Amino acid sequence: METLWILLIPFAGTALGSACVYFLRDGMGARTEQALSGFAAGVMVAASIWSLLIPAMNQASDMGKWAFIPAVVGFWAGMMFLFILDHAIPHMHNHGTEDEGPKSKLKRSTKLVLAITLHNIPEGMAVGATYAGWMTGSASISMSGALALAIGIAVQNFPEGAIVSMPLVSCGTSRNRSFLYGMLSGIVEPASAVLTILLASAIVPFMPYLLSFAAGAMLYVVVEELIPEMAAEKHSNVGTIMFAIGFSLMMVLDVALG
Secondary structure (H helix, E strand, C coil): CHHHHHHHHHHHHHHHHHHHHHCCCCCCCHHHHHHHHHHHHHHHHHHHHHHHHHHHHHHCHHHHHHCHHHHHHHHHHHHHHHHHHHHHCCECCCCCCCCECCCCCCCHHHHHHHHHHHHHHHHHHHHHHHHHHHHCCCCCCCHHHHHHHHHHHHHHHHHHHHHHHHHHHHCCCCHHHHHHHHHHCCCHHHHHHHHHHHHHHHCHHHHHHHHHHHHHHHHHHHHHHHHHHHCCCCCCCHHHHHHHHHHHHHHHHHHHHC
16 A cells, blocks of 8 residues: 555646646746746656666675666666657657657647656656665665655656646647546556566566666656757746756755655
């Protein structure tokens, strides 16, 4: 039961953010979306470093000066995994004018939801890998550290839920359906977390690889999607400032609770 609540924390953040369709009648301005993208990027970069890559190298400390190998291998595997999904799943980013992935006849609203769903997969894997590290008795990962990561991702999922649900209303989707689609885009997080935990439990020696795999997948999303969005508006530093705030918040959560 304890596991269930931790895995659902990020999903709760997405659901709450999606509920903004009932309160923000006029939608979000470009500057607001830019700020939220920067904040999410900051949280994900800090989580990738303190919650995933550093613990991965700590767990491989018995390899001595070669302890970086699992982190590098897992990191690249995670990057390539998201690269493949990015090209295999039809989707469209909020301000995009062209489809990404294979050609399809899906509605624009469906492609927007698929874009955020794709984004959420590595976040769920990150929570699952961190929690699995604690379950397997890793000295470098504590229960509070796993909880800190779940809370940090939930915080940045709140604006993400709003970012996916609000444009759906602009596309003509009802507010109730927009909320539902936005909320469901986050269901892949607990699902991918559970799969990661099951995989980690079966092959404990590969835990450093799983942690760095999740880090690589998250950083792919940051570089491919969030950074371009936070820098979309010319002559504005709001995305950079919010990146720093998100990074600092996640760093504090991980160090203070870890």
